[in-house]
Amino acid sequence: MIQSNGKNDRDIIFGKPLFRSPFYDFFAAQETEGNWYNWNGYKSPTIVSDQELEYFSIRSTCSVFDITPLNKYRIVGSQAVEFLNKLTVRDVAKQNVATVKYTLWCDQDGFVIDDGTLFRISDNDFRLCSQEKHLPWLIDTSHGFDVEIIDESKHVCGISLQGPTSASILRLLGVNGIDNLKPFHLFQTKISNIPIMISRTGFTGDLGYEIFLKNNVANKFIERVWNAGTNHGITAIGYNALNMARIEAGFIVANIDFISSDHAIRPNRCRRPDDLGLGWIVDLNKGFFNGRRAIINSKLEDSEVFKIYALEIDGKEPAEGSIIYYNKKDEVGTVTSAIWSPMTKKSIALAQLKLGSSKSKKDNLWVEIYSLKELQYHKLMKKVSIVKPPFVNLSRRSACPPAKC
Amino acid sequence: MKSYDVIVIGAGHNGLIVASKLASSGRKVLLIEAGETYGGMARSEVLFEGFQAPELASNAFGISKDVVQDLGLSKYEILFNEDGLKTVGLNTENENVIFGSSFGKSIEGIGKEEFKRWKELREKFFNQSHLFQRLASQIPVGGNHKTFGSKVNLFLTAAKLRLQGREQFQELLRMITMCIADLVEEELETPSLKGLISFDSTLGIKLGPRSPTSYLGLLYKLSQIKASYQEKSLSIHGGVTSFINALFKSAEENGVDFVFKGKVSSIIISDSVATGVKLENGVEYSAKTIVSSISPVNTFLDLVGAQNLETDLTRRIRALRYSGNTSKLNIILEEIPKLNNSQNLDENYRYVYAPSLASVESNFNSLKYNELPSDPNFEIYFNKISSESSLNGAVMASICIQNTPYSLKGGWKNSKEVLMKKVISTIQKLAPDFSKGILFKSLLLPHETEKKYCVAGGHWHHSELQIDSLYSLRPTFDVSDYSTPIDGLFICGAGTHPGGNLFGLSGLNAAKKILRESIK
Numbered sequence A: 001m002i003q004s005n006g007k008n009d010r011d012i013i014f015g016k017p018l019f020r021s022p023f024y025d026f027f028a029a030q031e032t033e034g035n036w037y038n039w040n041g042y043k044s045p046t047i048v049s050d051q052e053l054e055y056f057s058i059r060s061t062c063s064v065f066d067i068t069p070l071n072k073y074r075i076v077g078s079q080a081v082e083f084l085n086k087l088t089v090r091d092v093a094k095q096n097v098a099t100v101k102y103t104l105w106c107d108q109d110g111f112v113i114d115d116g117t118l119f120r121i122s123d124n125d126f127r128l129c130s131q132e133k134h135l136p137w138l139i140d141t142s143h144g145f146d147v148e149i150i151d152e153s154k155h156v157c158g159i160s161l162q163g164p165t166s167a168s169i170l171r172l173l174g175v176n177g178i179d180n181l182k183p184f185h186l187f188q189t190k191i192s193n194i195p196i197m198i199s200r201t202g203f204t205g206d207l208g209y210e211i212f213l214k215n216n217v218a219n220k221f222i223e224r225v226w227n228a229g230t231n232h233g234i235t236a237i238g239y240n241a242l243n244m245a246r247i248e249a250g251f252i253v254a255n256i257d258f259i260s261s262d263h264a265i266r267p268n269r270c271r272r273p274d275d276l277g278l279g280w281i282v283d284l285n286k287g288f289f290n291g292r293r294a295i296i297n298s299k300l301e302d303s304e305v306f307k308i309y310a311l312e313i314d315g316k317e318p319a320e321g322s323i324i325y326y327n328k329k330d331e332v333g334t335v336t337s338a339i340w341s342p343m344t345k346k347s348i349a350l351a352q353l354k355l356g357s358s359k360s361k362k363d364n365l366w367v368e369i370y371s372l373k374e375l376q377y378h379k380l381m382k383k384v385s386i387v388k389p390p391f392v393n394l395s396r397r398s399a400c401p402p403a404k405c
Numbered sequence B: 001m002k003s004y005d006v007i008v009i010g011a012g013h014n015g016l017i018v019a020s021k022l023a024s025s026g027r028k029v030l031l032i033e034a035g036e037t038y039g040g041m042a043r044s045e046v047l048f049e050g051f052q053a054p055e056l057a058s059n060a061f062g063i064s065k066d067v068v069q070d071l072g073l074s075k076y077e078i079l080f081n082e083d084g085l086k087t088v089g090l091n092t093e094n095e096n097v098i099f100g101s102s103f104g105k106s107i108e109g110i111g112k113e114e115f116k117r118w119k120e121l122r123e124k125f126f127n128q129s130h131l132f133q134r135l136a137s138q139i140p141v142g143g144n145h146k147t148f149g150s151k152v153n154l155f156l157t158a159a160k161l162r163l164q165g166r167e168q169f170q171e172l173l174r175m176i177t178m179c180i181a182d183l184v185e186e187e188l189e190t191p192s193l194k195g196l197i198s199f200d201s202t203l204g205i206k207l208g209p210r211s212p213t214s215y216l217g218l219l220y221k222l223s224q225i226k227a228s229y230q231e232k233s234l235s236i237h238g239g240v241t242s243f244i245n246a247l248f249k250s251a252e253e254n255g256v257d258f259v260f261k262g263k264v265s266s267i268i269i270s271d272s273v274a275t276g277v278k279l280e281n282g283v284e285y286s287a288k289t290i291v292s293s294i295s296p297v298n299t300f301l302d303l304v305g306a307q308n309l310e311t312d313l314t315r316r317i318r319a320l321r322y323s324g325n326t327s328k329l330n331i332i333l334e335e336i337p338k339l340n341n342s343q344n345l346d347e348n349y350r351y352v353y354a355p356s357l358a359s360v361e362s363n364f365n366s367l368k369y370n371e372l373p374s375d376p377n378f379e380i381y382f383n384k385i386s387s388e389s390s391l392n393g394a395v396m397a398s399i400c401i402q403n404t405p406y407s408l409k410g411g412w413k414n415s416k417e418v419l420m421k422k423v424i425s426t427i428q429k430l431a432p433d434f435s436k437g438i439l440f441k442s443l444l445l446p447h448e449t450e451k452k453y454c455v456a457g458g459h460w461h462h463s464e465l466q467i468d469s470l471y472s473l474r475p476t477f478d479v480s481d482y483s484t485p486i487d488g489l490f491i492c493g494a495g496t497h498p499g500g501n502l503f504g505l506s507g508l509n510a511a512k513k514i515l516r517e518s519i520k
Helices: A024-030 A051-060 A080-087 A135-141 A166-172 A215-232 A239-248 A292-300 B013-024 B065-070 B112-136 B148-163 B166-175 B180-187 B191-202 B214-227 B239-253 B296-304 B311-318 B357-368 B415-430 B446-452 B505-519
Strands: A035-039 A042-047 A062-066 A071-076 A099-106 A112-122 A125-130 A148-151 A156-162 A186-191 A194-199 A208-214 A234-236 A307-313 A323-326 A330-341 A346-353 A365-373 A376-387 B002-009 B029-032 B044-048 B051-054 B086-090 B097-099 B257-259 B264-270 B273-279 B284-292 B326-333 B349-353 B378-384 B395-402 B438-444 B489-491
Touching (some): A024 A215, A024 A234, A042 A239, A062 A239, A071 A135, A080 A125, A080 A135, A112 A186, A135 A148, A135 B311, A156 A166, A156 A215, A166 A208, A166 A215, A186 A215, A194 A215, A208 A215, A215 A234, A239 A330, A239 A346, A307 A365, B002 B013, B002 B273, B013 B029, B013 B239, B013 B284, B013 B505, B044 B438, B051 B239, B051 B395, B065 B505, B086 B191, B097 B191, B112 B148, B112 B166, B112 B180, B112 B214, B148 B166, B180 B191, B180 B214, B191 B349, B191 B357, B264 B284, B296 B489, B326 B415, B395 B415, B415 B438, B489 B505
Parallel strands (some): A062 A234, B002 B029, B002 B284, B029 B257
Antiparallel strands (some): A035 A042, A062 A156, A071 A125, A099 A112, A112 A125, A156 A208, A194 A208, A307 A346, A323 A330, A323 A365, A330 A346, B044 B051, B086 B097, B326 B395, B326 B438, B349 B378, B378 B395
């Protein structure tokens, strides 16, 4: 029974009513685990049926992940570029039409409020997708600019197709131009007369596409995709599998790997772009933007701050939530995300560490892991080495045209 | 492009003070004013048949002594009322109280016991106003400004309050956030006295006597009286104009250049540094230091522009409460009217119609819901006109009407006349011949003030003078030390600490700040 709108689009089994994405029925029909979580007010699958299988569908076939719960803001108007240049840290004037850029926005202290992806649909038409809700901030920032901010989160839904066979499935669906679509580019097209916006983006570090469309055609669309993918190992996945892929790709998530300055209560929890390893996307020469002065000033002072690092850990125990020590005794930070990586066959982690400027500290880092083995904790002290993300770098991610498989 | 050391925007009293002070330090100063003449909201306008008088500022107590001394204004003629200003609290039962100068040092029309209680209360009020008086002439200590000296001063202020004794200090802590209604009702009985004190505590502020913190309005006023020539207020007859003229002459003698009818359209900013100003007619002037004496709302949102400011700051500026709540009615009469009891209305008095505390509170309730008060409260000054023209011997009544909504429910179109009639009919009840002699009348509403005097919201204080917008919170905490996030741009209007009436300390403090910055 397919009911996506009207009375039944909220779920009352949870303590509070949760929204159901237009793809809810599709995922509900697949799932066997009953493992759901609340993502931004939507009832979303943590695991659909089997976490490992789902993860390997990202790496070897094609995964389907529902990205509807993302916040989607449409930014339209003659001063959209000027507005976005004040809001975000990149120079939006340099972003070509039909491209997508990963970006950040900061408050007046240069602390990161959130990150997101900015789709330039036409000269004066943008879509900004983010993990957290920011409508008041966007509206307040737009004061004085000829620009309109539309929250289209509830009207537009999205699906992410990630994995080596994703391009082939789209070819089967008759998407012309998929071979010429370069990473971080987008175009608008139709699948069986359903208008979609398709971009070669994703959160997995793999070949993959994100597709946005109107809610009312969601069921028809997912049916087509699913049927086209039967011979290409198409698999519906939940958050856990995606999370494994994104850690391997070295992507950070707001309020998991860093605290949004909107949410931080303790002042020393806020992070600047440099601390997140994202200083390279900040364009200090583009003129004024939110946080610019503070970011410039922070470069002058040599204070010790927490920064995000990518770590490889000896052994095969995942180090989630563990504390990192210098010389096995001085605490220097905490692991924020960690898995045992099936691709690298290593225990990998993202962590926030306060190391200061001394280089020597980096060579003497240890992590204390409490490993539960049949009701007994084993306390392990494992050697940690700092590496340059991503942990997994796949050539098919950027290959153009993508391989036929 | 003409180049100066300093450009001051707005020739109100604060703008004139900054310009004069900075020019006296040897800087080349240009003062740009949108209007035809200097004086800002205290400037003189032609009102009727060539007769000129300040349209808005009828009178002012609290011209800061510091300003007069610092700029050496005493060599110019400033018309002070040597005897101080007495206030008559009017009511329709003809039981008027006469409130002596220096905020009721003596009172006629109340019993002996009542006066004794008032005397004690008044002393308490004045003691507590010390807090403001001491802080008024200091650059607020805050995020940007925390020099050793300023911290010491803050400490000494607190210490001095504490040294008044434990009981006094506890009294201060008890009273400081109270409403004026509770304080006067604790001690006093006479309705018109309570009405008068409530009126003075809340005039120009969007609070009623029963609103918490309305007592602060009174403390603020008293501290101004203390920081000025205590007993003296500006003379009703030309006092304001004489003060503004003195400021202008001082600026002129110090070599300030003036541009009138030059409305600044934007401040030129490159890389977060202010480099000059652009006028509406396209003319540009450059300077390393720009000082804006206009409202912070106009300065930041119109002249600097949101595209040059952090969202956090524009948020706070837009959240300021700056809707005016007082209107001004000017009436020219053939002769000074007589009161019911056949007493002449005296032109050396201030008359306040606020017959009771309840009346002031009900006026405020109307304001709260954007309605016209049913029985508006107001103050009147009578000012005899002496001129060559046929108006010689006529009288100007400057009437300041409290609790006039900025945006009235249903619009102002037909209600302007209604408000005027209400006020005139009240005066009529007190002085039956009043309306017979009316030659001219004009009412200036807050939104009209906004347009005519280029001040956002038409608020006399640029933004509300309330507990959350005083000292280092004025106009907001991050720009409370007169500097702004735009290098080279300073603010010095009434929207900055301490603000208020014709006090002048905002301008003087800002000038000191600028001098200190450039020595660095």
